[in-house]
Amino acid sequence: MNKKLLGVMVTLVGVTVYAGGAAAQDKPEVLVKQRQAVMTLQGKYFGPLQGMAQGKIPYNAEIVARNAAYLNVLDRMPWDGFVPSTKDMKSRALPAVFADPAKFKKAQEQLQEAVVKLVEVKSGNEGAAKAAITEVGKACGSCHDNFRQKN
Amino acid sequence: MGTHCGWMLPAGVFFLLLGAMLESAWAQGDAKQGYYLVKAGGCLGCHTEEKKDAVPFAGGRALKTPFGVFFGPNITPHRQAGIGNWTEADFFRAMRYGRRPDGAHYFPAFPYPSFTKIVDRDLSDLWAYLRSLPPNQRANQPHDLRFPFGWRLPVAIWKLLFFTPGPRADVPGLTPVVRRGAYLVQALGHCGECHTPRNFLGGPQRNRFLAGGKGPDGKDIPNLTPTGLKKWSDGELKDFLLYGLTPDGDVPSETMGEVIRNSTSQLTPGDLAALIAYLRSLPPLPDESRQPPPGS
Numbered sequence: 001m002n003k004k005l006l007g008v009m010v011t012l013v014g015v016t017v018y019a020g021g022a023a024a025q026d027k028p029e030v031l032v033k034q035r036q037a038v039m040t041l042q043g044k045y046f047g048p049l050q051g052m053a054q055g056k057i058p059y060n061a062e063i064v065a066r067n068a069a070y071l072n073v074l075d076r077m078p079w080d081g082f083v084p085s086t087k088d089m090k091s092r093a094l095p096a097v098f099a100d101p102a103k104f105k106k107a108q109e110q111l112q113e114a115v116v117k118l119v120e121v122k123s124g125n126e127g128a129a130k131a132a133i134t135e136v137g138k139a140c141g142s143c144h145d146n147f148r149q150k151n
Numbered sequence: 152m153g154t155h156c157g158w159m160l161p162a163g164v165f166f167l168l169l170g171a172m173l174e175s176a177w178a179q180g181d182a183k184q185g186y187y188l189v190k191a192g193g194c195l196g197c198h199t200e201e202k203k204d205a206v207p208f209a210g211g212r213a214l215k216t217p218f219g220v221f222f223g224p225n226i227t228p229h230r231q232a233g234i235g236n237w238t239e240a241d242f243f244r245a246m247r248y249g250r251r252p253d254g255a256h257y258f259p260a261f262p263y264p265s266f267t268k269i270v271d272r273d274l275s276d277l278w279a280y281l282r283s284l285p286p287n288q289r290a291n292q293p294h295d296l297r298f299p300f301g302w303r304l305p306v307a308i309w310k311l312l313f314f315t316p317g318p319r320a321d322v323p324g325l326t327p328v329v330r331r332g333a334y335l336v337q338a339l340g341h342c343g344e345c346h347t348p349r350n351f352l353g354g355p356q357r358n359r360f361l362a363g364g365k366g367p368d369g370k371d372i373p374n375l376t377p378t379g380l381k382k383w384s385d386g387e388l389k390d391f392l393l394y395g396l397t398p399d400g401d402v403p404s405e406t407m408g409e410v411i412r413n414s415t416s417q418l419t420p421g422d423l424a425a426l427i428a429y430l431r432s433l434p435p436l437p438d439e440s441r442q443p444p445p446g447s
Contacts, residue, residue: 040399042400043397043399043400043402044399046400046402047396047401050394050400050402051394051396054395055394056394056396137395137402138405138408140402141403141405141406141408142404142405144402144404145370145404145405145406146370150363150370150371150372150404
């Protein structure tokens with residue numbers, strides 16, 4: 001096919017994809033639900049690690065390794081749901097999320113760095129893993145401290 | 152060395168040992184029990200710097216309030232930087248009456264309005280523990296307070312309005328368990344210092360004890376009265392205060408996370424049960440039937 005036709009087709013596809021993206025996925029209520037879903041899963045996979053770190057449940061290196069890998073992907077997902085169009089939606093996000101985006105970004109990075117450290121620890125090294133888990137918990141807690149409403 | 156001086160060394164050792172024996176006989180407090188109380192009282196948080204490898208109890212923690220920033224002092228037994236020059240009576244006066252050894256008033260950022268309720272024996276044990284710490288020379292930072300709140304004299308008026316010294320009068324009709332829980336929460340744990348809302352003068356609103364609201368640094372603080380804790384079972388409260396676990400895998404805020412790590416997770420099972428029993432026994436707030444807890 002000639003270059004011009006190819007160019008037109010690429011443009012059309014691109015516009016369709018872009019327009020399609022602007023339809024359902026950007027609705028504020030959908031974004032809020034999706035980011036909350038990620039947080040729920042983060043809790044699901046962090047919860048057992050926290051229990052192990054505190055000695056409530058027996059330490060299990062395989063679960064630590066598996067959950068750390070899950071968290072390493074999950075903790076990159078919620079953030080594109082915190083856009084200004086969601087500011088007035090009912091959620092526990094505090095206005096500070098939008099008033100202080102630099103600080104919010106730092107909190108995200110603190111979590112991601114802590115999770116990376118947890119992934120890098122050999123989960124067979126129980127002491128180091130528990131210390132890394134505690135650091136992840138602190139990152140979750142300190143972001144909530146500043147950006148999430150208490151109940 | 153001539154033999155006529157040979158008696159001096161054994162005599163010196165004898166008197167040294169005698170002095171040590173007398174010192175330990177007079178030292179009334181039990182430092183081991185004091186270690187438990189220092190955890191129940193959550194002293195570490197305010198009196199330790201907020202950085203990795205900070206020396207415990209050597210001071211430096213910043214507490215942000217509407218009046219400015221307070222820095223927790225060094226309470227190791229260092230003679231210049233810490234409280235090495237203090238007597239046990241000085242310690243009692245600080246905790247019970249909020250007064251420095253030189254007579255000046257402490258700002259109630261130091262929660263003596265709660266600590267005043269600690270009984271004498273526990274104060275002795277706490278003092279014994281503090282004396283057992285290695286002296287550390289970390290120098291104190293002066294508080295960074297907005298004008299005119301750096302002036303200590305008005306604290307005397309604040310105390311007249313909001314401070315009742317002395318161990319809490321025994322409320323009749325409480326079971327021993329709930330009474331122990333009340334002591335842990337009101338005196339040692341000083342939970343009300345954060346969880347009780349304050350008026351514009353920084354005085355606690357006594358008829359809203361533990362009702363939550365805005366904390367000293369402006370963040371929301373939960374309501375711990377029966378309405379606020381309605382959705383929590385005793386087992387869930389235990390898991391939260393011991394392990395920082397919530398049923399859905401959520402985590403405590405970092406401020407409360409520190410309290411859990413240093414303080415509530417260190418309580419004996421009996422003490423933790425007493426604490427929870429006390430919270431359950433609190434009367435509902437005057438307006439609680441009409442007002443849902445914040446954030447619900």
